[in-house]
Amino acid sequence: MKIENVTWVARDKQFDTMLWDTVSDRAQTNDLTDPDIEGRLKTQMVELMKEADTPIEQFERLQLDPN
Secondary structure (H helix, E strand, C coil): CCCCCCCHHHHHHHCCCCCECCCCCCCCCCECCCHHHHHHHHHHHHHHHHHCCCCHHHHHHCCCCCC
């Protein structure tokens, strides 16, 4: 018996981003496509990762610039 493996990796191909407005779109059917919000969140993520001494490989994996 084969069971389809559905992961976030497979699911993320359905959306431009993995960001949703969970207040107005609880079912997460429409992704957010606001470059300002995405940029702000990426900046915050990089800062948090630096504070946690995250290995450079994780920045590469997430395609984030640590500088």
